[in-house]
Amino acid sequence: MSHFAGIQVITRCLEETQLLGQKIGTSISAGTVICLTGDLGSGKTSFVQGLAMGLGVPDDYYITSPTYVLINEYPGRYPLFHVDLYRIEEPVDFEDIGLYEILHGKGVVVVEWADKLSKDFLAEYLTIHFEILNEESRKLTISANVPEVSALVERIAKAWA
Ligand SMILES: Nc1ncnc2c1ncn2[C@@H]1O[C@H](COP(=O)(O)OP(=O)(O)O)[C@@H](O)[C@H]1O
Ligand SMILES: [Mg+2]
Incomplete structure (x- = not known):
């Protein structure tokens, strides 16, 4: 699978990862799917908190990695669907987890452990891969699966610069 317009960002603390998520959350539109990959503790959930x-999800919602729940929905400018596939053993697609019906392109979807998500029926998505550099630093590689999404990657690069 080819990826377009990949950029790399280093965050040097938790708050920076949240800030990147926040900037992306401010600029995306309904129907955006963001796939998060990377080891446990690499910052995926922290990113979702910022997103x-x-x-505009009210801050009395505390976002954690759902342990037994597959999907959490939060109200915001668009509904935010937070999916965590950590406990899933076989690859699944959005239909398997009931998201296809809920979504209809009206919300934003962010998926942790997205390497377990089958993307066959997913036309466009952003991928962010998280790597632990050391205790406080993470390397985030942001890429698009199709050229249409690379405009978003470029907007993120500008917003972060
Ligand atoms: N630059 C950073 N970005 C994100 N988290 C960081 C960073 N530096 C340290 N941390 C810590 O790493 C942990 C990341 O946890 P979490 O976001 O739940 O990861 P994941 O969802 O990938 O398992 C938190 O304890 C956070 O405080
Ligand atoms: Mg998590």
Whole structure:
């Protein structure tokens, strides 16, 4: 699978990862799917917390990695669907987890452990891969699966610069 317009961002603390999520949340539109990959503790959930902030999710919602729940929905500028596939053993697609019906292109979807998500029926998505550099630093690689999404990657690069 080819990826377009990949950029790399280093965040040097938790708050910076949240801030990146917030900036992305401020600028995305309904129907955006963001796939998050990377090891446990690499910052995926922290990113989602910022994303929720940027989407205007009220801050009395505390966003954690759902342990037994597959999908959490939060109200915001668009509904935010937070999916965590950590406990899933076989690859699944959005239909399997009931998201296809709920979504209808009206919300924003962010998926942790997205390497377990089958993307066959997913036309456009953003991928962010998280790597642990050390205790406080993370390397985030942001890429698009199709050229149409690379405009978003470029907007993110500008917003972060
Ligand atoms: N630059 C950073 N970005 C994100 N989290 C960081 C960073 N530096 C340290 N951390 C810590 O790493 C952990 C990340 O946890 P979390 O976001 O739940 O990861 P994941 O969802 O990928 O398992 C938190 O304890 C956070 O405080
Ligand atoms: Mg998590």
